[in-house]
Amino acid sequence: MIFPLLLLQAGGSSAGSATLASIFFFFLKVGAVLFGSGYVLIAFLRTDLVEEYQWLTDQQLLDAVTVGQITPGPVFTTATFIGYLLAGVPGALLATVGIFLPAFVFVAMSAWLVPRMRRSKVFGGFLDGVNVASIALIAWVTVGIGRSAIVDVPTIALFAVSSFLLLRFKINSVWLILVAAVIGLASSYVRI
Amino acid sequence: MTSTKTDRRRRLRELAILFLKLGTIAFGGPAAHIAMMRDEVVEKRKWLTDEEFLDLNSAASLIPGPNSTELAIHIGNLRAGWPGLIVAGVCFIVPAMVIVLAFAWIYVAYGQLPQVEAILYGIQPVVIAIILKALWELSKTAVKNVWLGMLCFVALILTLTGINELVIYFSGPALSSP
Numbered sequence: 001m002i003f004p005l006l007l008l009q010a011g012g013s014s015a016g017s018a019t020l021a022s023i024f025f026f027f028l029k030v031g032a033v034l035f036g037s038g039y040v041l042i043a044f045l046r047t048d049l050v051e052e053y054q055w056l057t058d059q060q061l062l063d064a065v066t067v068g069q070i071t072p073g074p075v076f077t078t079a080t081f082i083g084y085l086l087a088g089v090p091g092a093l094l095a096t097v098g099i100f101l102p103a104f105v106f107v108a109m110s111a112w113l114v115p116r117m118r119r120s121k122v123f124g125g126f127l128d129g130v131n132v133a134s135i136a137l138i139a140w141v142t143v144g145i146g147r148s149a150i151v152d153v154p155t156i157a158l159f160a161v162s163s164f165l166l167l168r169f170k171i172n173s174v175w176l177i178l179v180a181a182v183i184g185l186a187s188s189y190v191r192i
Numbered sequence: 193m194t195s196t197k198t199d200r201r202r203r204l205r206e207l208a209i210l211f212l213k214l215g216t217i218a219f220g221g222p223a224a225h226i227a228m229m230r231d232e233v234v235e236k237r238k239w240l241t242d243e244e245f246l247d248l249n250s251a252a253s254l255i256p257g258p259n260s261t262e263l264a265i266h267i268g269n270l271r272a273g274w275p276g277l278i279v280a281g282v283c284f285i286v287p288a289m290v291i292v293l294a295f296a297w298i299y300v301a302y303g304q305l306p307q308v309e310a311i312l313y314g315i316q317p318v319v320i321a322i323i324l325k326a327l328w329e330l331s332k333t334a335v336k337n338v339w340l341g342m343l344c345f346v347a348l349i350l351t352l353t354g355i356n357e358l359v360i361y362f363s364g365p366a367l368s369s370p
Contacts (some may be wrong), residue, residue, distance in 0.1 A: 003222075017210060031256070031257055031258075031349075032256055032257070033256055034256055034257065035256050035357070035358055038321075040357075055285065062297075063305060066280055066305065067193045067292055067295045067296070067305060068292065069221060069300075070294050070308055070312060071203040071207055071288060072215065072216055072217055072218045072219045072287070072288055072291065073214075073215040073216070073218055073220055073284060073285065073287060073288020073289075073291070073292045074225075074258050074260065074261045074284065074285060074288055075222065075258065076258045076261065077285070077288045077289055077291075077292040078292075078293040080289045080293055080296065081247070081292050081295065081296045081299075083370065084296035084297070084300070085294060085296065085299075088200055089293070091263075092292075092293055092296065094287075096285070097291050099258075100257075100258070100261065100285055102256065102257050102260060103257035103261050103262045103276065104265060104281055104282065106255040106262065106276060107262050107265040107266055107269060107281075108259055108269070108274065108277060109253070110251060111251070111266060111269050111270075111277075114247050114248060114251045115250070117247070118243075118244075118247055123289065127246075127247050127250055127341055128304075128306065128334070128336065128360075129343060130250035130253065130254065130343040130361050131246040131247070131249075131250050131326045131334040132334050132335060132336075132340050132341075132343050132347060133306040133343070133344075133357070133360050133361045133362070133363065134249055134253055134362070135327065135330060135331050135334050135335070135344055135348040136344050136348040136351055137343075137345035137347070137360060138223045138226065138323065138327055138356055139327055139348060140348060140352070141221070141222075141223045142320060142323045142324065142327065144219070145220065145221070145223070145315075145316065145320060145323075146314075146320050148248055148321065149316030149317050149319070149320055150316075150317050155245070155313065155316070155317045156317070157316035158314065158318055159274065159318070159321055160315040160319055161319040162318040162322070163324065163325070166321055166322065166325045167325060170235070171233050172231075172236070172237075173227075173228050173318075173322045174213065174228075176318045176321075177217050177219060177318055177319070177320070177322075178217065179317055180314040180317070180318040181311045181314055181315050181350055182217065182314070183314040184310045184311045184312065184314020184315060185310050185311055186313070187310065187311035187314065188309075188313070189272065
């Protein structure tokens, strides 16, 4: 039932050759081969979407990646944005399904391995090694975010107060984020 | 039979609510997602231990695709089998997708992105605090001995060189095996 739909020519101004099927399969490929946590997405997409297929301009790609990063949830929703630019809502949905589908398949295939690796002495040691490497990577990413996020007295204060509340009162991070969003909004009116 | 059925339904509902919430408010990228998921599933709900959480995170890092989304999918799978796998993943993705769709609509209709700097200005320092807290707790579990502490340090040095993260993931185990 979906197949005839996939063959429809996609609308949209910048998308000369982007059909719904080609959008879906492009993002399926990205989801299936791209390692990492979304931080490497831009280089990968630029080579194909801007240079090879010329579906997007550099500016559109930058904006798409920015949106994936500044919105909550997975960074790979950049695909949703690009899909919409290329072929409206159907393009957005197919791009999203395409880029995330492999994640479900890979986890379904590999999940049984994890407890077995942990029980094995050799592979348990392997996991220990990957675990500390993950900690190091997260730490480094955090330094990067921190340098652009903690820049003046109000942001230092927000950081200090939220650290205190998290450690001392084990307050739920959801509430902290919501309050911080309101403070951020309010501060923009104060500064104007 | 009925009790396990209602139990599973309850677990699926818990997964759906948790990941819809995280999908809506988990700003700050994968590191922040991992920290907030830890806060919810290890500390608050005690569904997993820190070590199980770290192992799932590593498993997600070693397969292609978005790490933090795969971590959510792993947690759903552990909690409620394959229906949990789907529920957790879809619920984490869909709110973010809807928000991005709204941004895309505004972008096409008005030629610019909505201005969210003010919101991020407030949120980001808090996100850093959330990540640092999770890092602190997780490192207490991950860095089991002096040797693993040294590995962590080596991995940190390697990240500074901008080397591919897969190389870093495998550098730890490579150095730790005799």
